[in-house]
Amino acid sequence: MHRRQSSATWLLLAHTGLVVYASLYPFWPWRWPPGMGWPWLFGLPWPARFWAFDVEANLLGYVPLGVLGFAAAMRSGWGLRWACAMGLLPGPLLSLLMETLQFFLPGRVPSLSDWVLNSAGSTLGALLGLVLHGLGGLQRWEDLRDHWFGASSAPALALLAIWPLALLYPTPLPFGLGQWLPWWRQTLLDALAGTPWALHWGDAVTVEHDLPPGLRALAIGLGLVAPVLLMITVARPGLRRLVLAGGAIGLGLLGTATATAMAFGPDHAWAWLSDATRPGVGLGVALCLLACLLPSRVAAALGLFVLCALVALISIAPGDPYLALNLQAWEHGRFVNFYGLTRWAAWTWPFVALVWLTARLVQNPR
Numbered sequence: 001m002h003r004r005q006s007s008a009t010w011l012l013l014a015h016t017g018l019v020v021y022a023s024l025y026p027f028w029p030w031r032w033p034p035g036m037g038w039p040w041l042f043g044l045p046w047p048a049r050f051w052a053f054d055v056e057a058n059l060l061g062y063v064p065l066g067v068l069g070f071a072a073a074m075r076s077g078w079g080l081r082w083a084c085a086m087g088l089l090p091g092p093l094l095s096l097l098m099e100t101l102q103f104f105l106p107g108r109v110p111s112l113s114d115w116v117l118n119s120a121g122s123t124l125g126a127l128l129g130l131v132l133h134g135l136g137g138l139q140r141w142e143d144l145r146d147h148w149f150g151a152s153s154a155p156a157l158a159l160l161a162i163w164p165l166a167l168l169y170p171t172p173l174p175f176g177l178g179q180w181l182p183w184w185r186q187t188l189l190d191a192l193a194g195t196p197w198a199l200h201w202g203d204a205v206t207v208e209h210d211l212p213p214g215l216r217a218l219a220i221g222l223g224l225v226a227p228v229l230l231m232i233t234v235a236r237p238g239l240r241r242l243v244l245a246g247g248a249i250g251l252g253l254l255g256t257a258t259a260t261a262m263a264f265g266p267d268h269a270w271a272w273l274s275d276a277t278r279p280g281v282g283l284g285v286a287l288c289l290l291a292c293l294l295p296s297r298v299a300a301a302l303g304l305f306v307l308c309a310l311v312a313l314i315s316i317a318p319g320d321p322y323l324a325l326n327l328q329a330w331e332h333g334r335f336v337n338f339y340g341l342t343r344w345a346a347w348t349w350p351f352v353a354l355v356w357l358t359a360r361l362v363q364n365p366r
Contacts (some may be wrong), residue, residue, distance in 0.1 A: 011159035012068035019061065021341050024097035026107060030237035033103045044099055044112035058117035059124075063355070065091045066125020067132075074129075074138055087129050091122020109212050150242065150275065150296075154236035155356050157243075160248070162345060163227045167255035169346035170263060173216065174256050174277055175223025175284070178311040178350035211317050213279070219313040220280025222306050224252055225287040229303035230353055232361060240290040249288055253281075264303075300357045307350045307357070 039266075070087030078086070095118035102108035132138055149157065166177055194228065228245050235241050261269035273281065293301060 006072050006162075007225070008068050008071040008165050010155055011161065012065070012072050013324060014162065015064050015068060018341060019065065019094060020098065022061070024105065024108070025058065027105075029106065030104050031106065035289075044110055044115055047109075048113045054114070055117060058114050059121040062091045062095065062118045062121030063072055063128070064335040065094070066122040066127075067129045068125075069122075070126050070129030070133070070366040071138055077143060080133075083133075084130065087126025088123060089113075090197070091125070092119040095119060105305065112263060115225060122244035123239070135261050149234050150236055150238060153359075156230055156234045158203055159349070159353055159356065160227055160231055162249045163349060166184055166345040166349045167252065168259045169342040170259060171346060173211075173223070173224075173281070173314065174220050174272055174318045175252055176219060176310070176314040176317065177346050178307075178348075179314040181311075181315040192236050192351065200307065205287075206315055213276070215313060215339060216317070217280035218340070219310065219317060220277060221283035222310040222313070223349035224281065224284025224312055225291060226247065226303065226353070227252070228288040228291055228293075229299045229306060229356065232294060233303065233357065234298075234300040245288045245292050249285060298360065300360050303357045304354060304361070311350055318361040 058364075066087045069090050070083045073083035073086040092115070095115050099110045099112075099115050102110040129138075145153070145157075167175065171177065172179060228248050231244055231248055232241055235244050256272055257269040260272045264271065291302070294302065
């Protein structure tokens with residue numbers, strides 16, 4: 001394979017961040033292990049008993065690391081030997097580092113069995129990547145990607161893959177990613193309370209009024225069209241854009257329904273699609289279809305405006321009566337919430353997309 005930018009590289013970095021986050025959460029407090037010296041620091045203990053969930057999570061959680069490491073090296077033109085090394089070595093090394101660092105976190109339990117399972121999962125992933133390469137799967141994926149997307153599309157594809165996962169976190173409105181300002185505001189108020197620098201405008205900012213129906217529909221529509229504009233920036237023109245836009249809309253609807261089902265039960269998966277939200281969804285679908293007609297650089301520029309407007313509207317949008325209870329229950333669902341990682345994905349996705357679209361616009365058009 002010739003050397004090229006690969007979306008597998010960006011997904012590998014994202015998955016590595018996920019592993020680090022899940023391994024070291026809650027990141028505090030750090031302390032030197034009592035009675036442990038340097039020679040014994042890397043002596044991982046063997047657990048007295050095993051839990052089925054831990055076995056499955058430690059084994060399966062490292063399989064993507066091996067697959068993505070192999071695919072990223074192969075599709076970047078490094079050759080088969082380097083691809084095998086990138087599939088086999090990073091997983092065990094990263095796992096050893098994470099398990100060793102867990103000695104310094106009282107809330108985490110380092111374990112030799114975790115390292116063995118992580119290494120086995122990474123090895124299985126590398127073998128899976130090798131099998132896919134032998135069957136021509138990686139080459140066919142590259143041909144398929146070239147058929148649908150243009151050059152330098154890897155970061156955008158990685159962002160588009162993360163978008164449905166970000167939708168799993170409860171939001172004040174459907175597709176309403178980016179509501180981080182109220183959290184930072186409350187965090188700042190709590191941090192400065194009781195100090196000479198305490199802020200006294202809490203009462204003024206906590207009075208929330210529901211968005212008018214028009215602004216609510218606009219916010220929902222912008223949240224749905226934002227990833228489609230990102231996709232159009234790298235998609236090839238023609239009917240392929242309509243197919244991709246339809247797929248993005250479907251993923252957005254399915255992601256929101258999945259989040260609602262996990263919060264309130266499968267019977268209520270589509271309860272979010274109410275009379276109050278249907279106009280916004282309809283507006284979003286219409287905007288997505290119109291966006292397919294835009295040139296790629298116009299879509300990138302419009303995407304910047306849409307994301308800024310979305311963040312502004314979501315930041316002033318109050319939650320529905322069930323949102324606080326939903327969030328409280330969600331925070332305790334560590335497996336689904338990935339120890340708070342879905343929250344950060346929901347908060348930061350629009351801003352990362354803004355950075356990429358800005359970089360795309362300043363590049364010389366090819």
